Amino acid sequence: MKLFYSVPSPYARKARMVLIEARLEGQVETEAIDPWADPPGFRDNNPLGKVPTLVRDDGPTVFQSNAVCEYLNAVGSAHLYPDDGPSRWTALRQLALSDGILDASVTVRMELTFHEPDQISQKLVERQELSVARALDTLESEAEALGGPVTIGQIAVACALSYRDFRFTDVDWRSAQPKLTDWFAAFADRPSMTATKPTS
Ligand SMILES: N[C@@H](CCC(=O)N[C@@H](CS)C(=O)NCC(=O)O)C(=O)O
Structure with missing residues (x-):
């Protein structure tokens, strides 16, 4: 898996923090990009051209910070979304x-x-x-x-x-x-x- 982020992005920061809190650092590669520079091919991963974008090994890419955070929380060992209540x-x-x-x-x-x-x-x-x-x-x-x-x-x-x-x-x-x-x-x-x- 690979998480594309940009260093100043607060949306991507949420995903980067979840990645760390969920102890997924060894399992998820990260790459800093400048989405505004429209890196070649990046929109093939995320047609919206935004970070955070998570390219999975076994399924479609996940993008939009809350979707990425939920995905990382689900595959990692964190419990950042309390159960119902x-x-x-x-x-x-x-x-x-x-x-x-x-x-x-x-x-x-x-x-x-x-x-x-x-x-x-x-x-x-x-x-x-x-x-x-x-x-x-x-x-x-x-x-x-x-x-x-x-x-x-x-x-x-x-x-x-x-x-x-x-x-x-x-x-x-x-x-x-x-x-x-x-x-x-x-x-x-x-x-x-x-x-x-x-x-x-
Ligand atoms: N609502 C989106 C916002 C993501 C977003 O706007 N990211 C900015 C960086 S802070 C971006 O990639 N901008 C590039 C663009 O809008 O083309 C989310 O939660 O992921």
């Missing part, structure tokens, strides 16, 4: 909030990167930043739910917070989210976090 819905809620933060943040970044200053839609940027702020408030108010054994929810929250630090260096989220700040500081020491730190 409140803890499952908590983890999936944290995952959804975090994916929403990532989607909004990436939308803002693309708007700012691909447009000339006078072409930037402030309305779009403000709406996305409102979503980020409200999602962070929600995670803060539910910070107690981030305790316990590691889940896909915790991994996703950590990837989202780290992405804000990485790409939005001038936007302080810590002052308004003290519980999240403390939780993130402790979680950031996990080997799966330190091994997947984003760089440009």
Whole structure:
């Protein structure tokens, strides 16, 4: 199996972290690519041209971060998706909030990167930043739910917070989210976090 990722991608980071948490490092080859460069043949694996993309030895390619994470969790030795019950819905809620933060943040970044200053839609940027702020408030108010054994929810929250630090260096989220700040500081020491730190 081979996992294609890009070093700065927060979506691919979720998959890379699951790979490590599921102790699959010896079994899954990894290759860093720049999806925006459209490497020759890459779209034969994933017609959408995005990372993460997992090329399997025994079946169709898996892509989209949540599908890749679920696949790696299923074949590895981790239990990152709690069984039915409140803890499952908590983890999936944290995952959804975090994916929403990532989607909004990436939308803002693309708007700012691909447009000339006078072409930037402030309305779009403000709406996305409102979503980020409200999602962070929600995670803060539910910070107690981030305790316990590691889940896909915790991994996703950590990837989202780290992405804000990485790409939005001038936007302080810590002052308004003290519980999240403390939780993130402790979680950031996990080997799966330190091994997947984003760089440009
Ligand atoms: N919703 C997708 C998002 C994946 C995504 O947008 N990945 C980015 C890197 S952060 C990418 O490959 N972009 C290349 C492109 O959009 O062409 C997922 O969860 O996997």
